[in-house]
Amino acid sequence: MNAAAISPLFPGPILLLAAAPTQFRWYFAGQTVSQLGSSMAPGALALAVLDASAQAGDLGLVPAARILPMLGSMLIGGVVADRLPRRLILVTANLGSALTQGAIAVLLLTGHYAAWPIAGLGLLNGVLGAFTSPALRGLLPELVAKGGLQATNALLGTVKNGIKVFGPALSGVLVVAADGGMAIVLDALTYLLAAVFLARPPPSGRIATRGRRHFARDPREG
Known part of the structure; x- marks a missing residue:
């Protein structure tokens, strides 16, 4: 895919976004x-856990079940992003996050809260999140x-902050105004919407850039 130029004549964030090609707007x-x-x-x-659990x-x-696997999987996520189509990784990770968060919401909304099933779903969510940022x-x-x-990085950094x-x-307002389950439902919907948006840019076709190096070697070096 040919790189789409964003003109340096539009340094301001708003003008930059307005002048950007459609594929970047979807991104x-x-x-x-x-x-x-x-x-x-x-x-x-x-x-939501604080609201549902007396323990x-x-x-x-x-929370630890989600955060620790995310930190531990970051290097692997970066290696995978260098070898597989990044759009595919992003769509898959966001769809998976939507499913895991949706399952947590179902457990909360139906009154079937249990720490270990929710921790397990949080673990999956954390692993999926580790693949998103590198891609x-x-x-x-x-x-x-x-x-x-x-x-462009300045624009994205401003939005991220x-x-x-x-x-x-x-999320705090939603928990107070509704309940923890509904906050998780909205969270799941954001991941689903992100998957739809990130599916729009055309694939690059670039899969690997490091020749025949072994998959396990890159995380060790990283």
Whole structure:
């Protein structure tokens, strides 16, 4: 796929987005919604567990089950993003996150809360999240010409920082206004919407860039 140029004549974030090609706008929308879901998930899940469980230990178990696998899988996620079509990884990871969060919401809304099943679903969600960030970073240079990367990264960074503040606050408001289960439902919908948006950019066709190196060697070196 030919890289789509974003003109350096539009350095401002709003003008940059307005001047961007359609495929980057879909990417921008998908990344924004995906990051919103990721920022909402820990807070919404913790508050939902606090609301549903009388066991103080659950409040540590469930979030840890999501966060620790995510941290442990980051290197593998980066290696996979270098070898498989990144759009496929993003769509699959976001659909998987929508399913895991949706399953958690069902358990909460139907009154079938149990710490270990929810922790297991959170673990899957964390692993899927570890594949999202490397694929997002790797896909961007395929959509944006080299001269526009600095301005584009500034735009994405500004949005990401805003989401870090807005996402947890939104999940807290939803838990208070409705309940934990409904907050998780909205979280699942953000992942589903992100998968739809991220499916729109055309695939790059670039799968591997490191020759015949062994898969296990790259995580060790990383």
